[in-house]
Amino acid sequence: MPEKQRTRRLRKYEADPKCSISAPSNETMQLLSPFGPLIAKTKLPSELIEKINLFADQHISETDSTEFMLPEEIVFGGAPSLADIVGRLINNYVKEAEGSQLDRAIYEVFWIVSQYQNTPSPVHFHSGDISGVLFLKVPDEIDPSQEERNYISGRKAGYLNFIEGNKQRFSKSLLSVKPEVGDFYLFPGWLLHGAEPFIGEGERRSMAFNATLKVKYTTT
Ligand SMILES: [Fe+2]
Incomplete structure (x- = not known):
């Protein structure tokens, strides 16, 4: 492969030298966090949440935890459809993360995960x-003592835990986020994640999807 083309293809692995994880607490120092997978967080419209919930x-x-696939009419029906909304977000994510233009997202599956207390979702x-x-x-109510209950390495009950890499000094390897209705996270399919069981009444319900991506050829 010609050197020029190889360089262009590898550019997507380059971090932004300006990236910063915090305003410096010490004027003499700035903290940069250039490495690792990018996770996008946004909120999806309540009408869409209601539509998916009505079907689910x-x-x-x-009483029992279960998983099932969303049919095509729920994924592709409506204007804008669930697929349209997710597609636009993927487009933004790819542009921000790689600087490339998305040609199309090929959806493999959308599915629902319905969980009650004591159900683990292994990494x-x-x-x-x-x-x-x-x-x-x-869940309607997670027992406050349970919400603060920490599993190994600080993974909180019922939270979504993203795990990357190993325990390495001066490097982060766990992100534990609280589930909030409407919150939507986009992340690389290879990124390890899971949820520890919660104790409390009610259902923890989420939707997940997988897609493969085709990126447009670019000459820049
Ligand atoms: Fe998952």
Whole structure:
């Protein structure tokens, strides 16, 4: 492969030298966090959440944790459709993360995960290039002592835990986020994540998806 083309293809792995994780607390020092996977967080419209929940309500169990796929009419129906909204976000993510233009996202599957107390979601990764998690319902009440209950390395009960790398000094390897209805996270499909079981009444419901991406050829 010609050197010029190889350089262009590798540019997406270069971090932004201006990246900063915090305003410096010490005027003489600035903290940069240039490495690692990018996770996008946004909020999806409440009408969309209601639409997905209306469908899911007909398929969940009142007592047992379950998973099931979303049919095409829920994914691609409506204007804008769930696929349209997610597609626009993926487009922004790819542009920000790699500086490249998305040609198309090929969705493999959208599915619902409905969980009640004591159900673990062991650490795993997804297929495809990019994945997402949308929170649709959170438990009515997590026992406050349980919400603060920490599993190994600070993973909180019922939270979504992203794990990258190992325990390395001066490097972060865990992000533990609280589920909030409407919050939507986009992340690389290879990124390890999971959830520890919560104790409390009610359902923890989320939607996930996997997609492979085709990026437009670029000469710049
Ligand atoms: Fe997952």
